[in-house]
Amino acid sequence: MTTAPVATPKTRQNRFYFRVESLIVLVALCVVMSVLSPFFLTTSNILNILLATATIGVLAIGATYVIASAGLDLSLGSVLGLSAVFGAFLVDRLGMPWPFGIAGALFAGFAAGYVNGQLITRLRIPAFIVTLGMLGIARGLALVISSGQAIYGLPSELVYLGQGRPLGIPMPVIIFFAVAIVTHYILANTKYGKHTLVIGDNEQAARATGIQVERHRRSLYAFSGLMAGIAGLIFMTRVNAGDPTAGLNYELTAITAAIIGGTNLFGGRGSIFGTMIGALIMGVLQNGLNLMAVQSYYQQMAIGAVLIFAVWLDQFNRKVTER
Amino acid sequence: MSLLELDGIQKRFGSVEALRGVTLSVEAGSVVGLVGDNGAGKSTLMKTITGIYEPDGGAIRFDGKDVTLDTPGHIRSIGIEMIYQDLALAPQQDVASNIFLGREPTKSLLGFIPGLIDRPKIVAEAEKMLQRLGARIPSVLSPVGVLSGGQQQSVAIARALTFGPKLVIMDEPTAALAVREVDHVLDLIRELKRQSIAVILISHRLTDVFAVSDRIVALRQGQIIADEQTAETSMNQVVSHIVGS
Numbered sequence: 141m142t143t144a145p146v147a148t149p150k151t152r153q154n155r156f157y158f159r160v161e162s163l164i165v166l167v168a169l170c171v172v173m174s175v176l177s178p179f180f181l182t183t184s185n186i187l188n189i190l191l192a193t194a195t196i197g198v199l200a201i202g203a204t205y206v207i208a209s210a211g212l213d214l215s216l217g218s219v220l221g222l223s224a225v226f227g228a229f230l231v232d233r234l235g236m237p238w239p240f241g242i243a244g245a246l247f248a249g250f251a252a253g254y255v256n257g258q259l260i261t262r263l264r265i266p267a268f269i270v271t272l273g274m275l276g277i278a279r280g281l282a283l284v285i286s287s288g289q290a291i292y293g294l295p296s297e298l299v300y301l302g303q304g305r306p307l308g309i310p311m312p313v314i315i316f317f318a319v320a321i322v323t324h325y326i327l328a329n330t331k332y333g334k335h336t337l338v339i340g341d342n343e344q345a346a347r348a349t350g351i352q353v354e355r356h357r358r359s360l361y362a363f364s365g366l367m368a369g370i371a372g373l374i375f376m377t378r379v380n381a382g383d384p385t386a387g388l389n390y391e392l393t394a395i396t397a398a399i400i401g402g403t404n405l406f407g408g409r410g411s412i413f414g415t416m417i418g419a420l421i422m423g424v425l426q427n428g429l430n431l432m433a434v435q436s437y438y439q440q441m442a443i444g445a446v447l448i449f450a451v452w453l454d455q456f457n458r459k460v461t462e463r
Numbered sequence: 464m465s466l467l468e469l470d471g472i473q474k475r476f477g478s479v480e481a482l483r484g485v486t487l488s489v490e491a492g493s494v495v496g497l498v499g500d501n502g503a504g505k506s507t508l509m510k511t512i513t514g515i516y517e518p519d520g521g522a523i524r525f526d527g528k529d530v531t532l533d534t535p536g537h538i539r540s541i542g543i544e545m546i547y548q549d550l551a552l553a554p555q556q557d558v559a560s561n562i563f564l565g566r567e568p569t570k571s572l573l574g575f576i577p578g579l580i581d582r583p584k585i586v587a588e589a590e591k592m593l594q595r596l597g598a599r600i601p602s603v604l605s606p607v608g609v610l611s612g613g614q615q616q617s618v619a620i621a622r623a624l625t626f627g628p629k630l631v632i633m634d635e636p637t638a639a640l641a642v643r644e645v646d647h648v649l650d651l652i653r654e655l656k657r658q659s660i661a662v663i664l665i666s667h668r669l670t671d672v673f674a675v676s677d678r679i680v681a682l683r684q685g686q687i688i689a690d691e692q693t694a695e696t697s698m699n700q701v702v703s704h705i706v707g708s
Contacts, residue, residue: 350536
């Protein structure tokens, strides 16, 4: 057998399985922004960025799990909207006690993801089609439930989840970090997380080694839906309303955050730590463009361009390292 | 009693009859060479044993127990391992993870958070296993995708042997290897036999099959057409079984 020194340290994965380049980009972006705007590095602005990143960040966690398993969830943004409306509907229109606002939002997200998973694995319809369909269905349902109008006025307990600031830190940021820590641990260190990556890496191998691929996939879409539910809850409580247009096009930003954080678009690699960096890059980018008073239409263009660029970079790296 | 007994296994894919009543037994510690032309049904038969395919008819017994409809995970847990032709490795995961794929040992974090993969144990055991096999892998932390074909083969073999199997099925284990690596695999098969582990060897390379097997079974169009002691047959005879002349 030959003993060519194949594996260099470069090919080893670091402890957190993220892309180091993305951290460099984040730092560079922060430096540029702080030069361009004196407000950028103020505490209140940093908290603003984290607050704005929380919703997208939680959504991107769902996207990371699904994409790492070589799946796709395009319905994230719409399911966020449905969750926000459903939670607000239960407490405001049906007069249920405030905990139902939380349970309702989480349930609506979970249910939509559960349906996605069932359709994808049992009827064998491609994830792209199922979740694209769900994108339309969930948004439509949100508009039907709310009669097309935002449902205003939530109990103060719920509003605290979105607007409360224990120790000066916005609640959504606390929720985001708590969810991120737990989900990072699961993806990086548990059997469930490992099997998620293996299914994305080589589905046949996963099957052959006894991993129950279909059942695992179903749980991943339900998980992704649940993340959209949490994001919906954050959105709803932050704006104090169940807005049926909440989260429009958020899947674009969430998937972009996951990809630039190091998730392999074709599955097999991904980490929540990386995704958080990706989400922060998106947050800083949007915040910076806001500070420089760039019209939001251009921001949408910028996000789309970043997504394409990140995937191109990944393809380029792949060509270099694979043989 | 034989270790593995196949009784009239049938498998159809649509209108194609891939297996038409295959009956075969494998004794503990014996090496059976399974030969046949492309499309004869060799791989289908093995995937039926390992639970990837569900047979349409017939029965599979292992160690005296009926395992006909068992899942791949359960088949592995009772001691049947298969090394696939395409190796069934996850290229972006590291060597250690691949060796323990689907059977990661776990521990709990801080005593109460469950399900944590025991990485130090996986890494240590993987290194030990590769060393025992005499495989030269630069690091068990390298992704499998960057390794050479022979090194990947070693990882697949290590995965099959780590959990003390009773039967190892090898699908074309030497097809992609250099001459010296082939000898290494053949030595390994002899070593398994010494440890009374049964081996089913699928190979197009008849010299390899003759070198290590006790019995040679030829499959054609989904049926067994010859089942002979290796010592009592010849290369020409086996070839004629395969091509059906």
